[in-house]
Amino acid sequence: MLLIYSNPESWAGLSAAQREGLARSHEELSRELTEQGMLVSAAGLADPITTRTVSVRDDTRTTTDGPYAEAKEHLAGFYLVECDDIDQAIEYAARIPDAKYLAVEVRPVMDNSGLEM
Amino acid sequence: MSDFEPLLREETPQVLSALVRHYGHFDLAEEAVQEALLAAAQQWPEEGVPDNPRGWLIRVGSRRLVDLLRSESARRQREENAANLAAPEEFVASAPDVDDPGGRDDTLTLLFLCCHPAVSAASQIALTLRAVGGLTTAQIAAGFLVPEATMAQRISRAKRSIKQAGSTFEMPPEAERDARMGAVLHVLYLIFNEGYTASSGSSLHSAELTTEAIRLVRGVRRLLPDDGEVAGLLALMLLTDARRPARTDSDGGLIPLAEQDRSKWNQQAIVEGEALVSDALSRTQLGPYQVQAAIAAVHGTAERAEDTDWPQIVALYQVLEQISDNPMVRLNHAVAVAMATGPKEGLALLEPLGSDQRITEHHRLEAVRAHLLELSGDLDGARASYLLAARRTTSIPERNYLQSKADRLS
Numbered sequence: 138m139l140l141i142y143s144n145p146e147s148w149a150g151l152s153a154a155q156r157e158g159l160a161r162s163h164e165e166l167s168r169e170l171t172e173q174g175m176l177v178s179a180a181g182l183a184d185p186i187t188t189r190t191v192s193v194r195d196d197t198r199t200t201t202d203g204p205y206a207e208a209k210e211h212l213a214g215f216y217l218v219e220c221d222d223i224d225q226a227i228e229y230a231a232r233i234p235d236a237k238y239l240a241v242e243v244r245p246v247m248d249n250s251g252l253e254m
Numbered sequence: 255m256s257d258f259e260p261l262l263r264e265e266t267p268q269v270l271s272a273l274v275r276h277y278g279h280f281d282l283a284e285e286a287v288q289e290a291l292l293a294a295a296q297q298w299p300e301e302g303v304p305d306n307p308r309g310w311l312i313r314v315g316s317r318r319l320v321d322l323l324r325s326e327s328a329r330r331q332r333e334e335n336a337a338n339l340a341a342p343e344e345f346v347a348s349a350p351d352v353d354d355p356g357g358r359d360d361t362l363t364l365l366f367l368c369c370h371p372a373v374s375a376a377s378q379i380a381l382t383l384r385a386v387g388g389l390t391t392a393q394i395a396a397g398f399l400v401p402e403a404t405m406a407q408r409i410s411r412a413k414r415s416i417k418q419a420g421s422t423f424e425m426p427p428e429a430e431r432d433a434r435m436g437a438v439l440h441v442l443y444l445i446f447n448e449g450y451t452a453s454s455g456s457s458l459h460s461a462e463l464t465t466e467a468i469r470l471v472r473g474v475r476r477l478l479p480d481d482g483e484v485a486g487l488l489a490l491m492l493l494t495d496a497r498r499p500a501r502t503d504s505d506g507g508l509i510p511l512a513e514q515d516r517s518k519w520n521q522q523a524i525v526e527g528e529a530l531v532s533d534a535l536s537r538t539q540l541g542p543y544q545v546q547a548a549i550a551a552v553h554g555t556a557e558r559a560e561d562t563d564w565p566q567i568v569a570l571y572q573v574l575e576q577i578s579d580n581p582m583v584r585l586n587h588a589v590a591v592a593m594a595t596g597p598k599e600g601l602a603l604l605e606p607l608g609s610d611q612r613i614t615e616h617h618r619l620e621a622v623r624a625h626l627l628e629l630s631g632d633l634d635g636a637r638a639s640y641l642l643a644a645r646r647t648t649s650i651p652e653r654n655y656l657q658s659k660a661d662r663l664s
Contacts, residue, residue: 174408250451251649
C-alpha cells in the first residue's frame, strides 16, 4: 500500500502548472501500473475538512469533525499495488509526484494466508 | 460448476496446441481458445456435449482464430500499408485435423512456452493456468485475490512478451531444456503454494489452485514418467496437501504441525506421495523437490508428533543444503537439529542467519528463534521474540498464532 501524505498548505501553494503536472504524473503512473497488471486499487481521498472520526465507548457512539490525528499532514490518497518486494514498491512510491511535496508511506497489506508454523 | 468443466479443462491444452501448431500466433490462438471454451460453456448445456468435443472446440477455435488473424492483418495493412506483411491467405493455413489432432500431446511444449524466460513469474503462473489449466481469467483472478482487469492485463502482457521474444511453438533446444524444465516445475510449485498458504476466507478459491497444481503436475508426469524431479514435486504436493484437513481450526487459525490431529491427514495421498518419492530416490537423479518430498514423507508417516524421526530429517536437510542452499532451508535445518539434538544446537545454527540480508528481517527467523528459546527455558527471551515475529508478519493467522504464543508466556 502506497500512502500519499499531504497538507492543505503545500497543496494551496502550488501553481496551476504544477497541479496539472501532478495530475499528469498520476495518470501516467496509473496507466503504467495498470498495463503491468500491478494495480489493485487506487484513489484520492477528499480534503480532511470532510472527515468524520467515529468512536464507540461503552456502546455510545461519538462523532467528531476532522481526522483522528491532530497533525498538519493528512492521508490524501493511496495506491494498492502488487509488488514482488518492498524495493519495487519503494521505486513506485518515489514516482508518485506527491513524494516531492511531502511524503509517501509504503506499508505491506496483511493477508489471510499462512504456513503451519 | 457444470459437469463438463473438467472435460473442457482437460481439452484446453490439446485444442490450443492444435491451433498454434497449424497457425502459429500463440497470442491470438490463446484468445481464440478462450472464446471457444466460452461458446462451449454456453451451448453444451442446451445442445448436449458433442460426440467429439475436442474436434468441436478446434473447429470453433479455428474459425475464431481465422477471424482474428484477418482483422489483425487488415488492421496492420491499414496502419502500415506494408508490402512485406503476409497476406491473409498465408495465415489461413490448412485446417487442423479436427478428428485426429495427430494423437500427439503438446502440453509440455505449451508449458515451456508459458514459462518463457521473457515473462515474469507472476505472469508465467497466470498464463499457465489459462493456457494449460483451462481456467478463465475470472477464476485465476479470484484465486489470487486481484481484480479481473489486473489479471487480464497480466495475461495479455505475458502473451505480448512471448510474441516479442519471437518464440515459436517447439520444444526448446536440448541445452536449454533442463533450465526451462526448472522454470516449469517452479511455476507449478508456486501455483500450489499460492493455494496452500491461503487459509480461511479465500479457502474456496485457494483449494482450487492446489487441486489445479496437482492435476497439472500429474499431467507432466504422464509425459515424463522417468523424471525424478517431476515425481518429487508431485510427491511433495500430495504429502503437503494431505495435511490440509488438520492444519486450521474452525476459526481459520493455524495449527502447527506438532499439534495437528493426524487422524485427519489424508492417508491415501500420503501413501501415494511416499511411494512416488521412494521410487524416484532409488532410480533417478537426485534433486531438491525429491529431498523436500522425502522430508514431508518422514513427517507424514509419523503416527504421533513425538514419533518423528528427526535425525533422518536432519540428514535430509544436510543433503538439501548441498544441492539448494538458501536461508529458508538453513532455518528449517536449525529446527530439525533442535528437535534431534537440543535447542542450544539449533540456536547456534540460527546465529549466522541473523546477518544474512535475505532473511534477517523475515518473521520466520524470529518465530523459530522464539520457539527454540522457549524450548531452552528462556521464557522472557521467547516472549520478546514471539512479539517481534508477530509484528513482522503480514499474515493475519500467523500474527494471531504468534501473539497467542507470546500471551501464554506472560
